[in-house]
Amino acid sequence: MRHIQPLSTLLLVFAKLITVRASETMTNVSNLELNGIDISASKMRHIKGVSLMLSSLCLVNTLSQHKQVLKLPCLYNFASFKKSTHFPFFNLSQMSSTSYFVTGGNRGIGLALVKELSSDAKNTVVATAREPNSANDLKDWAVKHPNVKIVQLDVSSSKSVEAAAEETAALLPDGLDVLVSNAGVLKDIGKYLDHPDELYIEQFNVNAVGPVRLVRAFKPLLDKKDTREVAVVSSLVGSLNVELPVGFSGYGVSKAAANYIVKGLIQELSPEGYSLVAVHPGLVGSDMGDDTFVQLGNEVSGQLKSALPLLTPGESAKAIKENVLTDLKAKNAGKFLSYEGSELPW
Ligand SMILES: NC(=O)c1ccc[n+]([C@@H]2O[C@H](COP(=O)([O-])OP(=O)(O)OC[C@H]3O[C@@H](n4cnc5c(N)ncnc54)[C@H](OP(=O)(O)O)[C@@H]3O)[C@@H](O)[C@H]2O)c1
DSSP states (O other): OTTHHHHHHHHHHHHHHHHHHHHHHHHTOOEEEETTEEEEHHHHHHHHHHHHHHHHHHHHHHHHTTSOTTOOTTSSOHHHHHTOTTOSSOOGGGGSOOEEEESSTTSHHHHHHHHHHHTSTTSEEEEEESSGGGOHHHHHHHHHOTTEEEEEOOTTOHHHHHHHHHHHHHHOTTOOSEEEEOOOOOOOOOOTTTSOHHHHHHHIIIIIIHHHHHHHHHHHHHHTSSOOEEEEEOOGGGOTTOOOSSOOHHHHHHHHHHHHHHHHHHHHHGGGTOEEEEEEOOEEOSHHHHHHHHHHHHHHHHHHHHHSOEEOHHHHHHHHIIIIITTIIIIITTOEEETTSOBOOO
C-alpha cells in the first residue's frame, strides 16, 4: 500500500501528459475517417479525451483496489470495464440487464410482476400463461413491451414445464437470472374434514410440487448464469407459527409444503451458488384474494382487512421487486419474507 500511492500519482501525471500530447496531435488533423465515417477533429478530440479520462480513472481504481498494479483492466476495453464493479462513480453491474421467468403472468400478482420487471427495458421477462390465446392483458402489455415474451405453461404437468424450459432456453440462449414461481391456486377453504381429497391433491400439485418441477426443469438454464436466484411466492398461511382466525385447509397445507420445499432446496442448492427465498405477497385484491373474501364471508374478511392492509396487485409486485428481488442474493437468500421485506417464521 505504501508504494501504491506515489505510483498512482505518477501514472496520473503520465495519463495527463498523454492527454496533452493527444490534443496537440489532434489539432493538426482536420478530418479523420473512421470505419468509413468522417469524424471531425473536434469530435475526435472529445472521444480521445473521454477515453483517456476513463483510462486514468480505471488506473486509479485498479490501484485503489490494490490488485495487480500494472494490469490495466479497462484501457479502451469496455468489455472488462463493464466488469469493474468498484468503479468509483457508478456501478455498471447495476445497469446490466436481468432475465426473469415469471409463472402465472397473465393476471393478478404475476401480471403485475411482469409489468413491474419489464418496465426496465434492459430486462427480459418471460411470462407464462396456461392459455396464451386468451391472456389478453398480458398480450396487450407484450405488444408494447418487446422485452416481454409469452410462453405456455401448466405447472401441474412435468411435460408442460419441460417444454416451457426448452422454449425459454431458445429465448434466453445466455441463460436465466431469476426464476419467479408465482402461479398458484386456492380452492374451497372450508373445514379440514369437509375439504375433499381431490382439492388437497390439486392444490398440493400446483402450489407445492409446481415449484419443484420448475427448479428441476430450469436448473440447466439458471446454471448458465452466476445469478441463480429463485423466488417462490408462498403465503403467510403456510407458516406453522402464525395463528390465523380461520383454517385454510388444502391451500394452507400446500403452502406449508411449498415452504418446506424451499427450505430443502436452500439446503441442496446453496452450495452451487443458488439463492432462494419464499415470499408472502400480502393480502392482495386479485381474483384469488377476492374469491377468498367471498368464501370467508363479510365478518371474517372484514376482520382480516382491518388487521392487514389490502394491496392491489401492482402495490404487491412493486414491493416484492424492491424489498425481495432487489439484492436477493446479498440480503434475502435463505429467508421466508413478507412483501415489505420483513422476515416471517417458516
Ligand atoms: N391474493 C392474495 O391475497 C395472496 C396471498 C398470499 C399468497 N398468494 C399467492 O400469490 C400467487 C399469485 O396469486 P394471485 O393472487 O395473483 O392469484 P390469481 O389472481 O388467482 O392468479 C393465479 C395465477 O396462477 C396461474 N395458475 C394457476 N394454476 C396454474 C397452473 N396449474 N399452471 C400455471 N399457472 C397456473 C393462473 O393462471 P390461469 O389464469 O390460467 O388460471 C394465474 O395466472 C399465488 O401463488 C398465491 O397462492 C396470494
